[in-house]
Amino acid sequence: MSARIEFKDHDNWALYVSIFGGIAYGNSISVISGILGEPRWIQLSSSLRGLLSASILYGIALGSILPVFLSDIFGRKLIFIISGFKSFVFSIILAFMNSTVACIIIRAFAGIGVGSIATLLIVGLVLGLLYHFTGLNVITFYLPEILANAGVQNRTTLLLLTLAIGVWNSITSIPQLFFINRVGRRMVLLVGSIVQLFGMFLLMLSTLLPVLVKNEKSYYMAIPGIIIFFAGFEIGIGPVFLVMIAEMFPEKITSATSCFLMTVMWIANLTIVTIYSPLSNSIGDSGVFIITFVLTFILVVFTIIVVKETKGMYPRTNKAICQEENRKRQDSFRILYTSFEASNLHMSSETNWEDILRRNTFVPIRKLGQGSFGRKGIYNIFVLKYTRYSDQGQYPYLVMEYANMQTLNIIAKQPQIPLPSYTLRALMKQILEGMRVFHSAGLIHRDIKCDNILLHSPPGSGRVHAKISDFGFAKQEDLINEQEDRAGTLPYMAPEILKKNQIITQKVDIYALGITFYHLVTHKYPVNERNIKEQQNKMLQLNCLKRPSEVKNDLFWDILSKLLDFDPDKRITAEQALQHPYFTSPEALTDISPEQEDLAQLAVFSELDGDKSITEYDKNSSFTWNKFRQKKNCLNLAQLLMKQWKN
Numbered sequence: 001m002s003a004r005i006e007f008k009d010h011d012n013w014a015l016y017v018s019i020f021g022g023i024a025y026g027n028s029i030s031v032i033s034g035i036l037g038e039p040r041w042i043q044l045s046s047s048l049r050g051l052l053s054a055s056i057l058y059g060i061a062l063g064s065i066l067p068v069f070l071s072d073i074f075g076r077k078l079i080f081i082i083s084g085f086k087s088f089v090f091s092i093i094l095a096f097m098n099s100t101v102a103c104i105i106i107r108a109f110a111g112i113g114v115g116s117i118a119t120l121l122i123v124g125l126v127l128g129l130l131y132h133f134t135g136l137n138v139i140t141f142y143l144p145e146i147l148a149n150a151g152v153q154n155r156t157t158l159l160l161l162t163l164a165i166g167v168w169n170s171i172t173s174i175p176q177l178f179f180i181n182r183v184g185r186r187m188v189l190l191v192g193s194i195v196q197l198f199g200m201f202l203l204m205l206s207t208l209l210p211v212l213v214k215n216e217k218s219y220y221m222a223i224p225g226i227i228i229f230f231a232g233f234e235i236g237i238g239p240v241f242l243v244m245i246a247e248m249f250p251e252k253i254t255s256a257t258s259c260f261l262m263t264v265m266w267i268a269n270l271t272i273v274t275i276y277s278p279l280s281n282s283i284g285d286s287g288v289f290i291i292t293f294v295l296t297f298i299l300v301v302f303t304i305i306v307v308k309e310t311k312g313m314y315p316r317t318n319k320a321i322c323q324e325e326n327r328k329r330q331d332s333f334r335i336l337y338t339s340f341e342a343s344n345l346h347m348s349s350e351t352n353w354e355d356i357l358r359r360n361t362f363v364p365i366r367k368l369g370q371g372s373f374g375r376k377g378i379y380n381i382f383v384l385k386y387t388r389y390s391d392q393g394q395y396p397y398l399v400m401e402y403a404n405m406q407t408l409n410i411i412a413k414q415p416q417i418p419l420p421s422y423t424l425r426a427l428m429k430q431i432l433e434g435m436r437v438f439h440s441a442g443l444i445h446r447d448i449k450c451d452n453i454l455l456h457s458p459p460g461s462g463r464v465h466a467k468i469s470d471f472g473f474a475k476q477e478d479l480i481n482e483q484e485d486r487a488g489t490l491p492y493m494a495p496e497i498l499k500k501n502q503i504i505t506q507k508v509d510i511y512a513l514g515i516t517f518y519h520l521v522t523h524k525y526p527v528n529e530r531n532i533k534e535q536q537n538k539m540l541q542l543n544c545l546k547r548p549s550e551v552k553n554d555l556f557w558d559i560l561s562k563l564l565d566f567d568p569d570k571r572i573t574a575e576q577a578l579q580h581p582y583f584t585s586p587e588a589l590t591d592i593s594p595e596q597e598d599l600a601q602l603a604v605f606s607e608l609d610g611d612k613s614i615t616e617y618d619k620n621s622s623f624t625w626n627k628f629r630q631k632k633n634c635l636n637l638a639q640l641l642m643k644q645w646k647n
Contacts, residue, residue, distance in 0.1 A: 146226075147219060149207075149285050168227060172234040185244045186309045192236010193303050197296045199229030204293045207286035237299070244307070381615050382434025384454060384469035403454035403467055408520065412450045415523040421553065422593045426625040428517055429583055430466040433617070435513060436574040438468060439506045446473040446487040446504075448512035450519060461606075462626045463599055463618060477506055490535055491515060491525040495566045498536045507568035510577075514563030522550045526564075542566070555582040583622070592621050599624040 180188050202225030206218040280288055379385065385401040411419065419427070431453060438445060445452075445468065452470040457463060473487040482501040486493070494511035496502045519525060526545045529535040545564050551557045559582040565571040572580070582588060603618035617623040 146285060147222065149218075149280075165226065165230060169230050169234050172231040173239055176235050176240055180240055180243065184309050185240050186303065186307055188240045189236050189244065189307060190300070190303045192232045192234075192238070192240070193296070193300045194232070195235060196229055196232030196237070197293070197300050199225050199227070199232055200289065200293045200296045201225070203229060204286070204289040207284070207289055380434055380437040381465050381617060382430045382467055383438055384467040400469070401456075401467070403456035403469070404459075405455035405457055405464065407455065408450035408453045408466070408516065410455070412519050412523060419520065420593070422591045422596060423625045424517075424520065424556075425583065425588060425591065426596065426623055427466055427520075429578065429623055430617070431468065431513060431516070432574045432577050433623070434466065434468045435509060436578065439509070439574055442477055443474050444477050444504065444506050445471065445509045445512075446475065447489060447492075448509050448516060449489045449492045450516055451489075453516065457626075458613065461599075462602070464625055479503060479505065486532070488512065490532060491528040493535070494568065495539050496568050498532070498539055505568060506573070507571045510563055510571050510574065511568075513574075514560055517560060517563070518545075518548070521556075522548045524548075553582075555580075555585060555587065558582065588622070595626055596621040596624045599626055 176188050176192070202221050204225075206212060206221035206225060209218075209221070212218045212221060276288065384403065386398055387401060388399040390397055390399075411417075435445075435448075447470060448468070452468065454467045454469050456465050456467055458465075481503070483504045486497055488497060488508070492512040492515045494508040497504065497508055515525065526548075527535065527538050527542070529538050544561070544566055547557050547561075551560070559572075559577060559580045562570075562572045562580070563577060577583075600619050600621035603614050603624075607614040607619070
């Protein structure tokens with residue numbers, strides 16, 4: 001630290017060699033305890049010694065705040081370069097300081113550079129506090145002093161141990177590189193924390209066992225304890241917690257969150273480094289290590305109970321690549337509707353393509369997003385949008401909105417992966433809202449089923465939208481004339497469809513939605529005969545559908561039974577279903593997962609950031625669900641969805 005200090009009975013070379021121990025720590029100016037043992041500094045009070053040691057951390061705490069204001073102006077790369085250079089320059093200046101006040105000031109300025117670099121990482125509040133309160137920097141900053149208290153009196157030995165421990169830290173940081181992806185972040189953190197706890201236990205015992213303390217042989221247990229403690233730290237929480245915290249927050253709020261939490265972490269760091277020396281004088285090293293042992297034990301328990309595997313919790317995407325890939329898919333995804341008369345049609349500029357579609361048994365649905373029948377702008381993200389029609393060439397075609405995650409059948413066909421209640425509720429709410437908007441246009445879909453409800457996740461958002469699609473049987477609702485033709489898929493057909501000459505209303509779609517939700521939960525149909533005749537006979541024998549054993553929630557069965565009422569007049573509408581207690585009760589309001597809250601909050605930030613695709617539904621956590629979850633069954637579902645998406 002000082003090239004001008006006059007060393008009397010000490011080995012100068014050992015002092016300089018110890019600097020390399022600091023370099024191995026990753027921050028050469030952090031290791032100062034060995035210098036404080038030199039003649040010029042040894043007479044300092046414990047409070048001043050603590051202030052001198054912690055001064056760099058005050059600068060780091062300040063430096064961690066600066067990128068909040070500067071990253072958008074200068075860019076993170078430039079801030080990183082400037083901060084690293086500034087920290088290096090002030091470290092060199094510090095080496096020639098022999099004034100206590102000057103050292104405190106220069107260390108603080110050097111810390112500003114270190115803090116600015118550190119904010120590029122995301123740190124969780126609890127893990128950040130435990131990271132330092134378990135005693136890491138107490139041992140790091142005061143290693144020679146701790147060993148001196150443990151009975152190591154030779155100054156040369158103390159300084160060389162700084163080098164040895166630094167090199168040991170570098171070596172022990174390597175193994176986790178090979179295991180972090182193989183066994184998972186959480187397991188690496190847990191194993192490292194347990195090793196760290198054992199090391200702190202030995203260090204604590206070294207100050208408590210009378211046979212060691214009286215004979216000044218505490219270092220017999222203290223040195224192995226320190227070695228094991230650092231090994232646990234470098235294997236576990238040291239490097240891996242930075243990776244975990246970086247994965248715990250949505251991508252778009254990473255900068256603000258990391259800056260705030262890094263500030264909190266460095267405040268905790270400077271607090272414990274500042275108070276160690278006075279605290280050690282007050283209650284002794286034994287008291288300090290009892291406290292750090294308890295906190296290390298809390299870290300282990302916290303990891304077991306609270307910490308979850310973070311790999312894949314929030315996707316990190318290249319936005320430009322995702323947008324380009326999505327654009328290419330949208331351009332290539334065209335559903336072509338061919339007709340028997342297409343080759344003989346002569347299209348003029350005044351051709352009414354809606355009439356052409358009707359003649360070929362297709363129903364124009366421009367009303368749902370493009371405007372028709374005097375209505376404009378009826379659009380909903382839960383109804384698939386038809387974007388363009390072309391009559392050029394041999395075959396007319398319609399271009400539809402692209403959905404990238406297949407259909408609801410991908411969920412319905414996986415009985416081994418039950419849907420969480422909050423996911424099912426959000427999914428139902430999306431579909432019912434889409435049906436409400438569709439019905440408000442005066443239309444009947446007539447073929448609602450799992451295959452006709454698509455799933456789409458806007459790239460990089462984490463959100464999933466259900467989209468009602470396939471309007472081949474759609475028609476205007478006719479409340480006057482009886483219908484002779486039957487449309488739909490057999491197990492989804494409402495009882496009135498199976499009867500002849502009935503007035504078919506929008507309630508047939510409601511019944512089909514009830515069967516869809518029934519199928520999602522039970523993975524079977526209440527009635528599914530081989531042909532329409534047998535289906536009719538079976539339905540005539542029933543007055544209502546019985547509650548299946550798979551349905552445990554009373555509110556869910558209540559809304560399901562109302563959707564599946566055999567009397568269409570008593571069957572509720574989509575709008576009424578959305579007001580059902582299943583969606584509005586306190587139970588529903590509390591059954592919203594943290595992921596849903598995060599997605600809604602992320603949508604708010606995205607909208608503020610200029611994302612025009614965000615809707616009011618995206619900002620409402622009761623409408624959101626995602627494909628990345630922490631629970632095992634949800635993770636399996638997420639993996640299945642992603643596999644299908646890639647295919």
